[in-house]
Amino acid sequence: MKNFNGKILFLDRSDINTDEIIPAKYLTELTKAALKPYCLEDLSLPGFDPKKDIAGKSVIVTRANFGCGSSREHAPWVLECNGINIVIAENFARIFRQNMFNCGLMAISLEPAVIDELFKLFAGTDATLTTDLENKTFTVSNAKTSKVYPFTIGEFDLELVKAGGWVSYADSKY
Amino acid sequence: MGKTLAQKIFDAHTVDTPAPGVRVLSLDRVFCHEITTPIAINDLVAIGKDRVFDPEKIKAVIDHVTPAKDSKTAEQGKTMREWAKRHGIKDFFDIGANGVCHAIFPEKGFVRPGFTVIMGDSHTCTHGAFGAFAAGVGTTDLEVGILKGVCTMREPATIKVVLNGKLRAGVFAKDVILAVIKLLTVNGATDKVIEFTGPAVDAMGMDSRMTLCNMAIEAGGTCGVCYPDMVTVDFLWPFIQNDFPSREAALAEYSKWLPDADAVYDKVVTMDVSELEPMVTFGYKPDQVKTVREMEGTPVNQIYIGSCTNGRLEDLRIAAGILKGKKISENVRAIVSPATPKIYRDALKEGIIEIFMDAGFCVTNPTCGACLGMSNGVLANGESCASTTNRNFNGRMGKGGMVHLMSPATAAATAIAGVITNSPLFTGK
Structure with a gap:
């Protein structure tokens, strides 16, 4: 199972699409690792600098409809290449969400009010998230505050996370 | 409790229910x-599982960058070519025979009502026009599909979009779907199937229905579907005539996929299209839609007619009808990409290609290239394109570029004017 703990990258915008996460011109790369330098290269978000803001981060917290657009699994791959194994948002585009779990990564939806609170309490600070998969809680902390947030994950999604992805699961079963 | 079209297809293809609300479906394509x-x-090669579940059910094409533009894209083509050969995948469309996937696969009769279809491409929802469940997936789902012929899907809720009335002259399926996306918003149909029905859909041919279903994903939809009817059967008849004694018999068989009268919908949206005007996008999201009238006079640098949304023969005919005897504005450049070799040939025979060339268009081979800024029409920073494609994301057709999505009629008229304008076909207010 992959690591779902670490420092948070806050992306304060809805509808961040797959072309922003990894532009189409890089889809000709033949290995996942080659994608690494291009993560969120075209993201339209004032103040965001992909060259400085991604390094050292392991978690993305963002708003609604993250990952909309193309089916490219290069989007989860480029996040994983950069050490980001979990995205927390109000909700996700279907294909992106499925791609995350298929890779053994996590895409977790939280209520808009909870996302709002995460932004209010922790955005702009040196915040860390710790995932407890047994109890299904996140602990989010910075120098001032520490809070526990429950989350839900589908039974099957959890199996994929534990199995490390859909390929080995499916091949053993069907 | 009645079932929707997608629920019926799911029930007929369920291999496993690994958890509540999740189905593993067998795949027809x-x-x-x-x-x-x-x-x-x-x-698959790396993990020692270089196998395919059924070479007859797998269909492959090189379409996004073709001919290859550099060593990396050449390598992608080579990988496909060698794989198709070693597994006996007969329906592999390589250079000379290749076209845009969502145009060439339906053209070959590969999609039938009631089928389950996946592809590593978000616009796979196009094939729902045949009354199939067709969904875009990522590479891992595709990999398992290739290996085992199955795919997991969450139980589909369905939004029913009833399109009443009759489209006015100069208003097309593209205008309808842009209006629907504006209404539903970019994630209004996330995890849902959209059933398109009503008199306006009944009146559409398959080309228009594919345009409609193609953009279901732009509202977040898993698949857009139209109900199989005699229009569907007539389109498929050359491919199914040995399977059925008559067209009526084919329709009777396909009608089993129609939703039940008491099917339960997440939402029912009714729209009267009689007063609809030509539509165009103005921002970086496909739900940012205005009437062409509101955007009249907006300058553009490039016109692009093509793609899985609007690169079919019907689209080229409509555009050529407007371009005949005219020249494009000196302030723009224009590109047309017939979506398949057959469309290209038919357009040649009908004199359509000559009309495009006389007007000043560059005619390219069938490819997806420009739509996603990979080849054959990439925009420069600060440029804009009047495009019949499906996605207007920031940088989609080239970094710093703006895409205005519109119908082929509006694109043709815009090519002549050099600024966004209504086509002469549209005389309404």
Whole structure:
């Protein structure tokens, strides 16, 4: 199972699409690792600098409809290449969400009010998230505050996370 | 409790229910192209599982960058070519025979009512026009599809979009779907199937229905579907005539997929299209839609007519009808990409290609290239394109570029005017 703990990258915008996460011109790369330098290269978000803001981060917290657009699994791959194994948002585009779990990564939806609170309490600070998969809680902390947030994950999604992805699961079963 | 079209297809294809709300479906078709498939192939090779579940049900094409533009895209093509050969995938469309996946696969009769279809491409929802469940997936789902012929899907809720009335002259399926996306918003149909029905859909041919279903994903939809009817049967007849004694018999068989009268919908949206005007997008999201009238006079640098949304013969005919005897504005450049070799040939025979060339268009081979800024029409920073494609994301057709999505009629008229304008076909207010 992959690591779902670490420092948070806050992306304060809805509808961040797959072309922003990894532009189409890089889809000709033949290995996942080659994608690494291009993560969120075209993201339209004032103040965001992909060259400085991604390094050292392991978690993305963002708003609604993250990952909309193309089916490219290069989007989860480029996040994983950069050490980001979990995205927390109000909700996700279907294909992106499925791609995350298929890779053994996590895409977790939280209520808009909870996302709002995460932004209010922790955005702009040196915040860390710790995932407890047994109890299904996140602990989010910075120098001032520490809070526990429950989350839900589908039974099957959890199996994929534990199995490390859909390929080995499916091949053993069907 | 009655079932929707998608629920009926799910029930007929369920292999496993690994958890509540999740189905593992058997697949009738796994479609592949050279952008998302090679990494799946390489992974299967790496894990010692270089197999395919059924070479007859797998169809493959090189369409996104073709002919190859550099060593990397050449490598992607090579990977596909060698894989198709070693597994006996007969329906592999390589240079000379290749076209845009969501145009060439239906053209070959590969999609039938009630089928389950996946492809590593978000616009796979196009094939729902045939009354099939067709969904875009990532490379891992594609990889398992290739290996085992199955795919997991969450139980589909369905939004029913009833399109009443009759489209006015100069208003097309593209205008309808842009209006629907504006109404539903970019995630209004996330995890849902959209059933398109009503008199306006009944009146559409398959080309228009594919345009409609193609953009279901732009509202977040898993699949857009139209109900199989005699229009569907007539389109498929050359491919199914040995399977059925008559067209009526085919329709009777396909009608089993129609939703029940008491099917339960997440939402029912009714729209009267009689007063609809030509539509165009103005921002970086496909739900940012205005009437062409509101955007009249907006300058553009490039016109692009093509793609899986609007590169079919009907689209080229409509555009050529407007361009005949005219020249494009000196302030723009214009590109047309017939979506398949057959469309290209038919357009040649009908004199359509000559009309485009006389007007000043560059005619390219069938390819997806420009739509996603990969080849054959990439925009420069600060440029804009009047485009019949499906996605207007920031930088989609080139970094710093703006895309205005519109119908082929509006694109043709805009090419002549050099600024966004209504086509002469539209005389309404």
